[in-house]
Amino acid sequence: MAKAQKILLIGGPGTGKSTIINRLEQMGYHCLSEISREIILTAQKEGTEQLFLTQPLRFSELLLEGRIKQHQKADQLAANYVFIDRGIPDITAYLDLARDKYPVLFDDANVEYKYDQVFILPIWEAIYISDNERYEDLEEAKKIQQQLIKTYTQLGYDLIEVPKSSVEQRVEFILTNTQTN
Template sequence: MADGYVVITGGPGAGKSTLAEHLASLGFRVQPEAGRAIIRDQVAISGPALPWLDPGLFAELMLSWDLRSYHAASGTEAVVFDRGLVDTIGYLRMLGRTVPRHLHNAALTYRYHRRVFAAPPWPEIYEHDSERRQSLGEAERTYEAVVRAYADYGYSVVTLPQAPVEERAAFLIRAAGWPART
């Protein structure tokens, strides 16, 4: 089923979630990003698993979320993942942290489509919000780290065009080898 599991990756604020939402509106199944949901939940409960408090615990929750998302997609032919397991590896590497063996094993065991779609930094659309505290420079470093991590795990990274969401979606659908939807 891995060829049906397409990942959209990149740094914060590059239009990944907007693209995933648009693909959902076209009828594709979408697994949402772990990071934002975890941050919302942890803030709501005054939890410790926030990237600015305990990045290691935050990474463990992202791993757990991404494994659940992967399993929840089972039986679906075309699924879009707003980030995937390997993003957490890129995140930890960017912070200079050791990648735990179990996370490495997860990335080798639970595979996605051979092409991963990367949204490059896009300063014109980048915005801060209550969950996105990174500077544009941090967003650029995140992009570089996750792209490198996916390449290291044997994926072909395809750069998404900086274009309107409809064009980005059409590009991804074609490059993934999926039939077009309107």
């Protein structure tokens, strides 16, 4: 069997990525969830409230390691598609937005680990919610969105914007527009 196509969902905080991933998973598709919350919660248990804010490079290194493992896991799944919540280029997008310096291995990972298709979920004020792991306000989320678009576009990805609609309609849009090899 050929490797599963890696279908990536990106977008600023609070755009509905995890909700869509959860729905796709309920429908029986192979999905890989966002891992940053796991890293944040582990750091909080160890006494660091916001690892990205206090040690952005350490947070990003942990994230890179986890996302590379996800990419490799996707290659081993017996499926036509695997849907992934956020990708490796998200890391450099966030670091670039913060104007933090990082080792070349981050740029190398962006080139080495590719995705077959990228769907972007637009900022949508009506569904935006802040929580314990999402410290960004809506204005910051908008800046992140623009940086994500810039980063992925510079890497040569054609972004497919998912319309603002019900979860079911968004999932249907993604499934309808997922390319087959």
